[in-house]
Amino acid sequence: xxxxxxxxxxxxxxxxxxxxxxxxxxxxxxxxxxxxxxxxxxxxxxxxxxxxxxxxxxxxxxxxxxxxxxxxxxxxxxxxxxxxxxxxxxxxxxxxxxxxxxxxxxxxxxxxxxxxxxxxxxxxxxxxxxxxxxxxxxxxxxxxxxxxxxxxxxxxxxxxxxxxxxxxxxxxxxxxxxxxxxxxxxxxxxxxxxxxxxxxxxxxxxxxxxxxxxxxxxxxxxxxxxxxxxxxxxxxxxxxxxxxxxxxxxxxxxxxxxxxxxxxxxxxxxxxxxxxxxxxxxxxxxxxxxxxxxxxxx
Numbered sequence: 001x002x003x004x005x006x007x008x009x010x011x012x013x014x015x016x017x018x019x020x021x022x023x024x025x026x027x028x029x030x031x032x033x034x035x036x037x038x039x040x041x042x043x044x045x046x047x048x049x050x051x052x053x054x055x056x057x058x059x060x061x062x063x064x065x066x067x068x069x070x071x072x073x074x075x076x077x078x079x080x081x082x083x084x085x086x087x088x089x090x091x092x093x094x095x096x097x098x099x100x101x102x103x104x105x106x107x108x109x110x111x112x113x114x115x116x117x118x119x120x121x122x123x124x125x126x127x128x129x130x131x132x133x134x135x136x137x138x139x140x141x142x143x144x145x146x147x148x149x150x151x152x153x154x155x156x157x158x159x160x161x162x163x164x165x166x167x168x169x170x171x172x173x174x175x176x177x178x179x180x181x182x183x184x185x186x187x188x189x190x191x192x193x194x195x196x197x198x199x200x201x202x203x204x205x206x207x208x209x210x211x212x213x214x215x216x217x218x219x220x221x222x223x224x225x226x227x228x229x230x231x232x233x234x235x236x237x238x239x240x241x242x243x244x245x246x247x248x249x250x251x252x253x254x255x256x257x258x259x260x261x262x263x264x265x266x267x268x269x270x271x272x273x274x275x276x277x278x279x280x281x282x283x284x285x286x287x288x289x290x291x292x293x294x295x296x297x298x
Contacts, residue, residue, distance in 0.1 A: 005108050009064050010071040010101065010141070011115070011123040012051070014042075014078075016059035017096045017132035017297075018191050026093065034059065037095055041081045049074045054115050062123075064115060068103045068137075069145040075099045075135045076151060076173065082133070100127025103140040121163075126170055129159055129283035132297075135173040142171040151175055157268040159283040170283075193254060195286065197293035199236055205291050207232050209246060211254070220247035222259070223288065238263045238289030246280070254280045263289040 016022070022030040038056060046053050046063055049070050054062040065071040079099065086094040104119025122138065130136035137145070142153050154174045158167040196206040209221060209232075224230040226241035234243075240261040249255050257277035258265040265272045266287045272278050280286060282297040 006105055006117070007108065008103070009106050009115075009119065010066065010068040010103050011106065011119055012061075012063040012065065012071050012075060012099060012101050013120075013123040013127040014061045014063075014097045014099045015127055017098055019059040021191060022093070022095075029093070033089075033093075033095060037082065037085060041078060041085060045074050045078050045081065049077075062115065062120070064106070067145075068101065068141045071101045072135070072137060072141060072145045072147065072173065075101055076148070079133060079135060096132035098127050098130035098132060099135045100124065100130055100137070101135065101141050101145075102126055102138040103144065104138075122168065125164055125168060128296075129156065129168070129170050129281065131172070131281065136170045137173060139169045139171065147173065156281065157270070157284075159268065159285065168283075191297060193280075193282075194296040195293040196296070197285075197291060199238070199292075200290040203236075205234055205236070205293065207234075209254075211248070214246075214248055220245050224261075234288065234291060236289060236291055239291065240289070243288050245277075247277075249277075249279075256280050256286060261289070 016034065042061060043053065049065065051070070051074060052064045054064055065074070082095065082097060100123050102119060102123040104122055105117060106115045106119040107117040108115060126136050126138055136156060147153065151173055153171040156170040156172045158169045191211055193209040193211060194206070195208070198204050214221070221231045222229065222242060222245050223232040223234065224241050224243040225234060225236065225239045227233045229242055240263065242259050243261040244265045245257040245259050247255050247257070255277045256265065256267065256272065258272045258274050260274045267278045267280060268285050270278070280295050282295055284295045286293045286295055
């Protein structure tokens with residue numbers, strides 16, 4: 001008798017943003033609230049929709065559904081319930097999950113009651129590209145899963161994900177009304193943005209940006225080659241002395257602005273006109289001259 005099988009499924013993967021920071025600050029309280037969220041919100045929402053909770057390890061969950069439309073609706077339902085769950089907590093104590101949804105082939109391990117395969121791996125990568133408190137889905141899901149009228153898909157562009165050879169095109173699920181309960185635009189980003197990459201010769205570059213400090217100080221960070229003028233220095237001849245500026249907009253999203261560089265700035269291959277800015281989401285590829293940096297958020 002076969003102990004494993006393959007099938008096409010809708011997979012939902014969720015992960016708690018800033019888990020290490022939350023545990024470091026309030027370990028017992030974090031685990032108590034995480035357990036409460038799983039028992040009162042996640043498990044009932046999944047069961048009501050006929051989903052199967054494959055495993056719940058620490059701060060992450062893996063769920064299988066027979067329908068991508070149902071999977072997306074459950075993701076919305078959970079984020080709305082989590083927004084209400086978080087209302088009584090201080091910003092730094094809120095449990096902000098990233099959720100990713102994908103439609104793909106999976107391998108079912110009947111002995112270990114687990115899921116494997118490319119479909120699961122891609123779902124995890126898509127989840128990592130979602131905003132804290134937000135939802136990201138693959139193109140396959142966007143093409144077949146119709147949303148409620150009060151939600152819409154927003155093109156999140158192509159991204160390079162770890163150990164994935166082909167570009168990953170994602171779409172973010174956003175509420176149409178500013179008063180919606182999904183909190184991605186009301187909650188301040190916390191944690192650290194990591195910028196890591198290489199130039200055309202393979203030389204490595206990287207730096208970090210702490211969002212909490214940036215927001216508190218209402219500060220912008222200037223990136224360029226001149227150590228006398230810039231906060232972040234990238235010693236590469238393709239980078240201008242003053243190349244780009246990183247800041248936070250009124251909706252608490254990280255922005256990059258080209259400040260008149262010679263060799264240009266782009267996000268996911270899309271050039272930014274001098275003086276213009278663009279949002280930098282986790283998983284984005286930021287190119288400054290010949291240096292391409294992948295953006296990661298913890």
